[in-house]
Amino acid sequence: DAGVIQSPRHEVTEMGQEVTLRCKPISGHDYLFWYRQTMMRGLELLIYFNNNVPIDDSGMPEDRFSAKMPNASFSTLKIQPSEPRDSAVYFCASSFGRSPLHFGNGTRLTVT
Amino acid sequence: AQSVSQHNHHVILSEAASLELGCNYSYGGTVNLFWYVQYPGQHLQLLLKYFSGDPLVKGIKGFEAEFIKSKFSFNLRKPSVQWSDTAEYFCAVTRFTGGGNKLTFGTGTQLKVEL
Numbered sequence: 757d758a759g760v761i762q763s764p765r766h767e768v769t770e771m772g773q774e775v776t777l778r779c780k781p782i783s784g785h786d787y788l789f790w791y792r793q794t795m796m797r798g799l800e801l802l803i804y805f806n807n808n809v810p811i812d813d814s815g816m817p818e819d820r821f822s823a824k825m826p827n828a829s830f831s832t833l834k835i836q837p838s839e840p841r842d843s844a845v846y847f848c849a850s851s852f853g854r855s856p857l858h859f860g861n862g863t864r865l866t867v868t
Numbered sequence: 869a870q871s872v873s874q875h876n877h878h879v880i881l882s883e884a885a886s887l888e889l890g891c892n893y894s895y896g897g898t899v900n901l902f903w904y905v906q907y908p909g910q911h912l913q914l915l916l917k918y919f920s921g922d923p924l925v926k927g928i929k930g931f932e933a934e935f936i937k938s939k940f941s942f943n944l945r946k947p948s949v950q951w952s953d954t955a956e957y958f959c960a961v962t963r964f965t966g967g968g969n970k971l972t973f974g975t976g977t978q979l980k981v982e983l
Contacts, residue, residue: 789970799958799973812970847911854919854969856902859911 758782760860762848768866774836777863780829781850789857790823790833791847799847805831838867872961874974881949881981889944889977891959900969901942902960903933906976912958918942929953954981 761780769775781788789804803813808825816823820839825831835842845864849857875890893899903915916927923935933944942959956978960971 787969791973798975801970801972804970849912851969854900856914856917857912857969857971859904859913861911 760848760850760858762846762860762863764863765861766864766866768868769838770868771839772837773867774834775838775842775865775867777833777846777848777865779831779833779848779860781831781848782852782858783829785850785852785858786828787851787853787857788825788831789849789851790831791849791859793845793847793862794843802833835865838865840867843867872959872972872974874957874959874977876977877975878978879980881979883951883981883983884948885981887944887946887949887953887979889957889959889979891942891944891974892940893942893959893961893972894940895961895963896940897963900962901933901935902962902969902971903927903931903942903944904958904960904973906956906958908955915944915957949979949981951981951983953979955979 790802802815803823805825823833845862847862849859851857871894873892901918904912926932959974962969
């Protein structure tokens, strides 16, 4: 099993640019989560999906953030326009039912 | 809203010392509890979990944790740490539901083990 795959590993962009983060969950998992990790706020849940349907997006900071899951094997998190305060490590995780979450390696985003 | 508190933000130990990291949560209902570890530059990995049954759970790499319902606590322990245990440790909680585990994480404890 390849685990949860995220791309890119690192992203450096200028303020105002659009950023798209990608995630491939573990095959067969029915839940997908997007977390953001910063020094100041720790790990925050942004949004999660069940069977490709967004269940709770209350953690999405503002309208600049959007997430989609067009099928069971792919999800994106988009920031448009990006701002320096969006700099963080973004983790995707997946799980099956109540099983523990499996995390990807994360995308380190730097917005200058 | 439920919250998770980890009391120790930074811990420094010598090899072979015993470890206990505190974790308390605020939710009063049935919960699932987890400890995750994040080694430098890596993703979070599950150390151990508690869903039900024996409140003393054993995880990987010699770690264990004890669920004390009356204290709303789930402290992580290891009798003898190694240099390779240097990492950040996160406690996480989720309410028992029929669905997935929507985790609320603590702020993490950075553990440094010195030779």
